[in-house]
Amino acid sequence: DVKVTQSSRYLVKRTGEKVFLECVQDMDHENMFWYRQDPGLGLRLIYFSYDVKMKEKGDIPEGYSVSREKKERFSLILESASTNQTSMYLCASKRNRGREHGYTFGSGTRLTVV
Amino acid sequence: AQRVTQPEKLLSVFKGAPVELKCNYSYSGSPELFWYVQYSRQRLQLLLRHISRESIKGFTADLNKGETSFHLKKPFAQEEDSAMYYCALSGLSGAQKLVFGQGTRLTINP
Numbered sequence: 001d002v003k004v005t006q007s008s009r010y011l012v013k014r015t016g017e018k019v020f021l022e023c024v025q026d027m028d029h030e031n032m033f034w035y036r037q038d039p040g041l042g043l044r045l046i047y048f049s050y051d052v053k054m055k056e057k058g059d060i061p062e063g064y065s066v067s068r069e070k071k072e073r074f075s076l077i078l079e080s081a082s083t084n085q086t087s088m089y090l091c092a093s094k095r096n097r098g099r100e101h102g103y104t105f106g107s108g109t110r111l112t113v114v
Numbered sequence: 115a116q117r118v119t120q121p122e123k124l125l126s127v128f129k130g131a132p133v134e135l136k137c138n139y140s141y142s143g144s145p146e147l148f149w150y151v152q153y154s155r156q157r158l159q160l161l162l163r164h165i166s167r168e169s170i171k172g173f174t175a176d177l178n179k180g181e182t183s184f185h186l187k188k189p190f191a192q193e194e195d196s197a198m199y200y201c202a203l204s205g206l207s208g209a210q211k212l213v214f215g216q217g218t219r220l221t222i223n224p
């Protein structure tokens with residue numbers, strides 16, 4: 001069973017802080033993704049990575065960066081947290097082959113920026 | 115551009131009634147369509163994928179390329195179907211990133 005683990009379930013940070021959200025998957029998946037989930041907006045892709053040290057911007061990358069130094073770990077970084085980044089953040093992973101098998105999601109990190 | 119539209123933010127039906135959650139998409143090529151579900155306090159999980167043409171928990175979804183739709187249906191709703199449902203689309207190339215709709219919160223009334 002594929003496991004995608006997000007290190008924190010809840011986080012509260014202050015405006016201007018640098019925030020790290022960590023995601024680890026244990027099934028050797030090539031692709032990893034960061035989404036934010038907001039009511040009425042669905043899930044929006046922030047960044048994704050298709051290999052170690054490779055990254056691509058998603059639809060809403062502004063204010064975020066990512067790091068993928070190891071295949072199993074994909075970190076989302078908020079360089080200077082702002083209140084409009086208060087949201088639920090979901091990490092997901094997917095294998096390259098077998099496109100039809102879909103993604104596996106983590107349980108999410110609910111970030112509140114005060 | 116890839117886009118997924120779920121026109122209903124909220125849908126409420128009575129137990130035993132039929133359910134249809136609408137999903138329309140725009141994509142220039144041949145997409146892959148999915149339905150994901152998120153039950154209360156659980157992680158988002160795959161419900162259906164169009165290429166499998168299967169029924170999961172009594173739900174089915176047919177890809178209609180002419181109408182660019184992928185509506186989710188169930189003939190008789192159960193209370194445990196209450197959840198958030200997302201339609202999603204994946205392209206053919208690269209990491210096959212998923213584009214999600216806005217989601218529909220389905221409530222089944224007893």
